[in-house]
Amino acid sequence: MIVEKKRHIAKTISYRLISTLIGFAVMLVVTGSIKAGAAFSVAELLWKPIQYYFHERIWYRWIKYGLKDKSSQ
Numbered sequence: 001m002i003v004e005k006k007r008h009i010a011k012t013i014s015y016r017l018i019s020t021l022i023g024f025a026v027m028l029v030v031t032g033s034i035k036a037g038a039a040f041s042v043a044e045l046l047w048k049p050i051q052y053y054f055h056e057r058i059w060y061r062w063i064k065y066g067l068k069d070k071s072s073q
Helices: 005-031 034-062
Strands: none
Touching: 005 034
16 A cells, blocks of 8 residues: 555644644633734644654654554455
8 A cells, every 4th residue: 555645734634723723712712812812822833743644754764553454354
């Protein structure tokens, strides 16, 4: 099976949208401020996709934990 990089990018985007909404909601509840929730969400939205993408690529390329060779099935 070939996994294209665009799959990792799509997963990154969907993960970030969900995470950003949750982060906004948590900050809104904790602070009661839409501004604080929005500021946190923007900062998180900019940084974390980069972090997640490289984390995903490192796991895909170098970490073989939990993978089975097709010939051993």
